[in-house]
Amino acid sequence: MQKSKTLILGGSSLIAQYLIKHLENKSVSVDFTYNKVEYKSGFRLDINNKQSVEDFMEIVSKNQYDCIINFIGKLSKQSIYTDESEILEDIMKINFTSVISIVERLIKRNLLNNGKVIFLSSISGIEGSYDANYAAAKAALNMYVKSRVRSLDSNLANLIAICPTLIEDSAMYKSMGEGEWVTHKNKRANGKLLTFRDVILKILEVINTESKLINGKIISI
Numbered sequence: 711m712q713k714s715k716t717l718i719l720g721g722s723s724l725i726a727q728y729l730i731k732h733l734e735n736k737s738v739s740v741d742f743t744y745n746k747v748e749y750k751s752g753f754r755l756d757i758n759n760k761q762s763v764e765d766f767m768e769i770v771s772k773n774q775y776d777c778i779i780n781f782i783g784k785l786s787k788q789s790i791y792t793d794e795s796e797i798l799e800d801i802m803k804i805n806f807t808s809v810i811s812i813v814e815r816l817i818k819r820n821l822l823n824n825g826k827v828i829f830l831s832s833i834s835g836i837e838g839s840y841d842a843n844y845a846a847a848k849a850a851l852n853m854y855v856k857s858r859v860r861s862l863d864s865n866l867a868n869l870i871a872i873c874p875t876l877i878e879d880s881a882m883y884k885s886m887g888e889g890e891w892v893t894h895k896n897k898r899a900n901g902k903l904l905t906f907r908d909v910i911l912k913i914l915e916v917i918n919t920e921s922k923l924i925n926g927k928i929i930s931i
């Protein structure tokens with residue numbers, strides 16, 4: 711039997727690293743990308759840099775994946791820009807435009823025969839949040855998933871968005887303070903933040919669900 715193969719975009723996210731270890735323990739072969747933080751394994755990819763994208767496309771062009779999972783994303787308050795329209799543009803690119811563009815290219819090159827593309831989106835793309843730019847970009851991502859499946863041949867790819875609330879110990883969690891953690895905890899029925907494990911279990915559930923049941927779905931956790 712052929713070993714299953716997964717491509718993780720944004721593999722340097724701590725949540726993604728946790729998932730990679732889990733998949734590798736289950737004998738799934740994993741390729742992943744990193745941007746700023748360098749890894750011995752993995753492929754360098756800055757989705758906002760044309761040459762970096764071309765180099766990455768060249769490297770993966772001979773591969774076939776059963777699943778692509780995107781973790782690439784960014785909160786706008788981490789942005790170094792001061793001009794409002796530059797912030798909006800940067801956040802839209804990293805959370806939406808550049809991600810969609812690269813995924814479309816991967817699909818069109820037939821790298822994902824009958825597989826799934828799982829996007830780590832955000833609950834803010836459904837409910838809104840204090841970070842309007844980020845929420846708007848994730849809302850665009852969700853609507854892309856919901857709409858694109860109408861024209862995309864499901865034999866080529868199936869698209870799913872997972873929309874988590876704040877995840878404890880993640881980079882985004884660490885960029886916030888006690889006040890924001892409490893606000894997010896209060897929004898959850900059990901009064902606790904999501905853990906890496908909760909997110910990974912949901913991703914595995916999506917991977918293992920029959921494609922036609924979840925193609926185009928926006929899944930809140």
Ligand SMILES: NC(=O)c1ccc[n+]([C@@H]2O[C@H](COP(=O)([O-])OP(=O)(O)OC[C@H]3O[C@@H](n4cnc5c(N)ncnc54)[C@H](OP(=O)(O)O)[C@@H]3O)[C@@H](O)[C@H]2O)c1
Nearest residue numbers: 720722723745746747756757781782783876877880881882
């Ligand atoms: N953490 C949460 O509470 C939470 C909640 C809801 C949704 N999410 C979503 O989950 C995903 C992961 O979040 P996280 O908290 O783990 O954040 P993170 O550690 O900052 O992960 C973001 C990933 O995006 C990559 N990235 C950023 N800019 C890039 C660029 N220009 N080109 C290529 N890669 C780029 C980062 O790579 P480098 O680090 O190498 O730059 C990193 O791998 C994000 O999409 C986020 O929106 C997170």
